[in-house]
Amino acid sequence: MALYTPHSPATTHTIRFLERINADHHLSLQTYHDLHKWSVDNIDKFWSAVWDDTDIVGIKGSHVVDTLARPPENPDWFSEAQVNYAENMLRCRSEGRLRSFKPLYALVADLVSAFLARGLKPGDRIASYSSNCVENVAACLACAAIGCIWVSAAADFGPEGVFERTFTGSTKSSPASLSLSMLWYKSGLRPEVVVIRHPFGVTKTDYWNADWTDWDTLVADGATKKLGRTADGEIEWKRLDFNWPLWILFSSGTTGRPKPIVHRAGGMLIQAKKEFVICADLQPADVFFYYTTTGWMMWNFLVSGLSVGCTLVLYDGSPLYDPAYLWRLVDELGITIFGTSAKYIDQLAKVHKPAEHHALTTLRHIYSTGSPLAPHLFDFVYDHIKRDVLLGSITGGTDICSLFAGMCTALPVFRGEIQCRLLGMAVEAFTPAGAAAGPDEAGDLPAGFWPLPGYGNADAVEVARKRYQDAYFSEFEGVWYHGDHIMITSSRAGNGGGIVMLGRSDGVLNPGGVRFGSAEIYDVIEECFAPAATHAAHAVADCLAVGQNIANNTDERVVLFVKLLEGQTLTEELTKRIKTEIVQVADIPYTVNMKRVEVPVKKIINGAPVSSVNPATLRNAECLGEYERIGVLLRAEA
Template structure:
């Protein structure tokens, strides 16, 4: 094992990795040798056209590449990958398998389903015919308010097989949140369910749909997928609505036609989750998403045909789109909908053992919650099939790295990954051929020219914190924002800070191992005394305190400067005593630095977070400063913001 590494792959595992197979593929193709995956990465950003051409061929993409690989490759935005290519996204996801499992679904303990590839193809075929019968064609939008269940994936594949554009959200969104998103894109078809389960509670959404559907006049039809068994009842009470059974009844399964469309044809519309206004509608291109997801699944996650891939996600988070891309790599997808702690806190580990999971995808918050719940899956579960654990959503604390290897599984590739809705994929992620070091993301993705820049607009030195940037084009940059005809909002979002360089908005540093550490969003960094520090560094310390369940930290304008304010949610029965405050400050001072120590610590009973589970530092900061929150519907628990208004503790 490499010195100080938590895990190093064996020689046998390195040789078996898809990353190694691709390296050898490129060596034969180019007539040169690569020292390792880092050397391969350097080539991938030096000659991006040749690199993405190799990805296309290595992954066996179905379609016509055309002759040109990269046009206007010095422009960002503006570069065009494979400008002559034509392909179909769904065709590439449905090319494998027959009777093998394609989708396995657990809806807490309330529902189970198992679809073979033949089952999936048959359902997609009938849905395709039903959509075409109602006049859906390339460029039309289909919007779904759905749980993470097999029917959702089937609808997405039918949509994209035609060349229509898919967009989804989770059924726990309120009416305003749904309309703020889908109202902008004017879907021709709206797909939803009769209700869903969460934490063993049965939640019907018929009344919500009665409010939403009349305000979606573009939706010529609304299709209700049964989940609670009341689809007929809901369909009869909402205008323009029919059940899934009625929608596909006239059509038999049969051969499908896949519309081969340009590489840059719109595929997905995803939404920003901020709380400062109506969500941005981010349009992603079919070819770019396909190539990027194939690269990440096959090379960085080491997904092989027949693997069983899981990511805990809702349909309102980009990790759902990422998970679905696993079909193109020949994987079976394991789907879970509901609370990850119901019917018991061990349910996802039960799923891993029962279904022979190979990749366990989750969030940093979930890993921390497992630890704080006192679970030790290393003792209670086999997990012998699990080769990789991925974590995203927020930075994975160094202590959580320790817990994974000590409390979950010792021999596993732990990949902390980071990217976002903006690119529906990752900038930095795992490498199954390299060691894992505590607290570090292993490195940039192949083809991603990721650097950390200082305020002067140059590369930061090792250990210096700065802005995460990408200095060369990549094929999964957004195609455009909806209703942004001159690309003004698009350019402002990523290119205002540095000309012709993508500035992602993460506060990061490069490590001595060539890895990266993300310290939080750069727009949420703290500036006490003019020194920038990341919130993730504070969370990594305070959440080790036994009494603290979770925390959120902001910078408060005070007395001509910015002071650090830490809000903590404590375990039931715990109180924020003087002794506890002292222990928190000492832990932060010794584990991070004296600059990180909060000026104020305030106990709260809840912490606001987005639908995808991310804490909302900017919203809390705005509330503390008396500013309006314009998009509360982006939050899972908007009522929590009231806890931060007019706090006497922050008055002086």
């Protein structure tokens, strides 16, 4: 039984798009499943239709893609097209209750002028070390407006994490600049440093370096020079090739230096348009919030909401310091789209029930990502947040900076499932042998790396090309291997099958040859052993499941690390209830984006040194020493 059913599927943009495809191509597609299958079988026709339907600004041309090219060849798309990402983000100039786009446009125009005055040109990199603020959004858009490439590090990254992300390639920088709020640089030059002063006046003047530029001075300089503007005062957009690089995102980097992944301007634009306009049915009247830092791809996802003309809500702070605060914002600001992580919903369920304290009348979508959303948390959303809301559990990745599967306003929501594979995304589950998994059978879910050609020496470019091929196409020939352990369910209500996330493939557990995902353990623990579900002695505050090699590496056993409530110790009775190898630990390691760190812990308990893990990528790297000590004991008894 569905937890949510759309009121009028026939009026959704997805179904209107289906009808358009039927009319344009003389087809008789009936269901979302039909449309999805057509979209992946006819990629040139589909993506051409997405461009037209979502009204992308730019020159399209006649070419879409070589349909005979295989994914590992990374073919060019829309090779005749000329587009600018920022131009499409700043089309809207309307005024509303909460916002006016005119000041944002004016700020971006002044930054464009300031950047040009400093000699920045297409292909130069602009790096940000910033909180989630409007200045950061404006700087990103100004960067894209003139064809520069955006690189971002979140304000909660430590110095080493910032250095690894902002100073890739041949660029050199003074370590002192790593403590700044915002900076940019041109490759091979000492970076000019621009500082955004904290609005509450906490920036101490005695820390100021005479070589730094104040943000307000930068903007005023741009306003005075008025560079990069047409005769009528509009921004002179630098329309470039569809495949021009837009920004560089980074892998988590838990087991090595973060990998720089380049995303193209046209691809980011058309994916965002498809996801927001056709699948999610976002409207200019929507107020879009996503709890994210500037170092997570969900920040880029949020910024792309400007392409629809909706209002963005930027928040910088703890989401749970006052558990009611974000939900008060929903009522005060009229938030309609609320995005967060599965971990936040899990923690919220333990301390606050929004439906009891807030009206939430404007709220129509809740998005969750970052890790699998457990089935009982679907129940929490519908029982204790809002019944009449589309809960979009979504999955994608930094690798594509968009979604593989997620929300669709034309489809129902079923407990524990992502609604559907998104249009144009040929997502399948593969068995270990490389065959397509059947419905309800678990399997694995099968861009480019920096530097691209023209941005580094030949050897560095070749290393990046090989790393890209090895990362995604080495598992199954000709197939992108993403590395999630999933199950595609039997089709219901024409959805072509929902997606159940079972964990990461590199963290799949395989005791006695029986493969299952760690998320299956977490779901049981979080539902049956949560503090609200049992007494304190049997409550598990957090946990981590990994496999330990045994029998001379011919088998493995599952080791469950548990963090209990303060003052509690692991008892034999609780161990028997869970029935696995269970170890009490003081803390569970998480990345800075609040994802459990399974693979590094698995390596540590199997003998790898703690030094093999990059501490700059973790929120609490100090806890890994305990796992190293426990690993010695576990290996001794295995």
